[in-house]
Amino acid sequence: MTLIASDSRPIRSTAARPGERRPLGRWMLGSPLYSLTLGHRSPKSFFAVAPDPWPGDPALGQRLVVGEFAAFGVVGQVTPASPDPPWQRAGANPLWLDALNGFGWLRDLRDCGDPASATVAVRLVDDWTDREWRWSPSTWKREVLAQRIVAWIRHFDWLAAAADPDFSARFVFALARQRVHLRRAARAALGGQEAVLVLKALIFADLAFLRDGKRYEKSLAQSLSRLARFVKRYVLHDGVVAERAPHVQMTVLRHLLDVRAALASADRRPPAEIVAAIDRLAPMLRFFRHGDGGLALFNGTWEGELKNVDLKGDGKTSTQWYRVVIDGRQASVFYKKDEKIIEVKPGQFRVERHLTNAIVMAITSGLDNEGLWVETWVYAITPKDRNTLIANLMRVVNNNNLPLTNDHSKFSSALIGELQRK
Numbered sequence: 069m070t071l072i073a074s075d076s077r078p079i080r081s082t083a084a085r086p087g088e089r090r091p092l093g094r095w096m097l098g099s100p101l102y103s104l105t106l107g108h109r110s111p112k113s114f115f116a117v118a119p120d121p122w123p124g125d126p127a128l129g130q131r132l133v134v135g136e137f138a139a140f141g142v143v144g145q146v147t148p149a150s151p152d153p154p155w156q157r158a159g160a161n162p163l164w165l166d167a168l169n170g171f172g173w174l175r176d177l178r179d180c181g182d183p184a185s186a187t188v189a190v191r192l193v194d195d196w197t198d199r200e201w202r203w204s205p206s207t208w209k210r211e212v213l214a215q216r217i218v219a220w221i222r223h224f225d226w227l228a229a230a231a232d233p234d235f236s237a238r239f240v241f242a243l244a245r246q247r248v249h250l251r252r253a254a255r256a257a258l259g260g261q262e263a264v265l266v267l268k269a270l271i272f273a274d275l276a277f278l279r280d281g282k283r284y285e286k287s288l289a290q291s292l293s294r295l296a297r298f299v300k301r302y303v304l305h306d307g308v309v310a311e312r313a314p315h316v317q318m319t320v321l322r323h324l325l326d327v328r329a330a331l332a333s334a335d336r337r338p339p340a341e342i343v344a345a346i347d348r349l350a351p352m353l354r355f356f357r358h359g360d361g362g363l364a365l366f367n368g369t370w371e372g373e374l375k376n377v378d379l380k381g382d383g384k385t386s387t388q389w390y391r392v393v394i395d396g397r398q399a400s401v402f403y404k405k406d407e408k409i410i411e412v413k414p415g416q417f418r419v420e421r422h423l424t425n426a427i428v429m430a431i432t433s434g435l436d437n438e439g440l441w442v443e444t445w446v447y448a449i450t451p452k453d454r455n456t457l458i459a460n461l462m463r464v465v466n467n468n469n470l471p472l473t474n475d476h477s478k479f480s481s482a483l484i485g486e487l488q489r490k
Contacts, residue, residue: 439469
């Protein structure tokens with residue numbers, strides 16, 4: 069079930085990701101003319117809204133200090149002023165790029181304890197603003213843009229303390245431009261947890277520039293009203309979000325707690341609908357907990373050896389190593405061949421959840437010298453505890469044009485076992 073935030077334009081019937089445009093629209097968005105419409109003057113005031121309270125991962129922060137960014141089972145070089153800039157790196161895993169451009173890793177650097185971490189963070193923020201000041205479909209993707217706006221605002225004080233005197237002006241100018249585009253992108257249909265994230269980012273940005281004019285006050289009121297109306301429908305009467313997924317429940321609760329803290333830092337009260345949503349969401353998390361107290365969450369990196377099921381009855385068994393990286397409704401799957409890790413069908417795996425169970429699946433087809441082939445991969449998973457998934461993998465292949473006398477015409481394989489959180 070996906071709810072659409074009110075005041076959104078209807079989703080068009082042609083297939084496209086939310087917030088995307090047609091090719092002509094993309095050309096216009098990436099043009100110098102559109103860049104000019106984002107503004108050429110910096111706001112005169114800036115308010116650092118509610119510093120980030122959530123803990124980072126010190127180990128990931130230490131890797132960033134030495135120029136490595138690890139996310140979703142992928143490690144890539146991230147160095148300021150590099151001849152190979154990472155922000156739109158060709159061939160990079162899309163999930164890795166989204167995480168990099170979302171800047172959620174600022175908290176990892178902040179909490180790693182290295183004296184150089186703040187300087188590294190400032191240099192990376194400056195590198196992004198130098199290279200990505202113009203719209204692009206990857207670095208300015210709506211959800212990624214919303215994540216970046218919140219991360220930048222919440223870490224401003226920490227960044228500014230380690231930066232040169234001109235950093236604040238550069239930072240505020242870049243942030244104001246991104247806010248303008250996000251307001252425009254938010255006019256398209258918003259649904260699910262993305263709606264909460266995008267409206268949260270707009271609320272943070274409006275609070276940050278609130279002292280700069282009445283238009284920010286008006287925009288803040290609109291975003292708060294829109295979020296209030298949305299969560300009233302999105303958080304159901306039983307206290308569960310519409311997707312009925314534990315990771316979404318926790319993510320949405322964190323977003324709403326962040327909004328409440330941001331408003332409190334500006335001496336404002338949240339709308340009653342947001343308070344009521346928080347009050348309904350929090351108690352329900354206990355129903356998604358395992359016996360050891362951990363939530364039934366799928367997001368993250370999982371690895372392990374799965375055992376082949378003897379479908380032919382010939383007594384032959386073997387094991388195969390797999391890595392599954394889950395992020396929301398997207399996933400990446402890897403296996404080993406001759407000790408080399410290979411990704412299966414990059415960008416094709418999707419995740420469907422229902423309470424404590426999920427399916428990670430991809431179904432693809434193509435033509436080769438043997439004709440049409442259709443291939444399906446399905447992982448059925450459920451958590452055993454907070455660090456273990458029970459996994460059943462089924463792979464089915466139909467080489468449609470091969471005769472049935474060929475062993476590879478139609479075949480399937482199945483594997484079972486457990487995957488461990490990494």
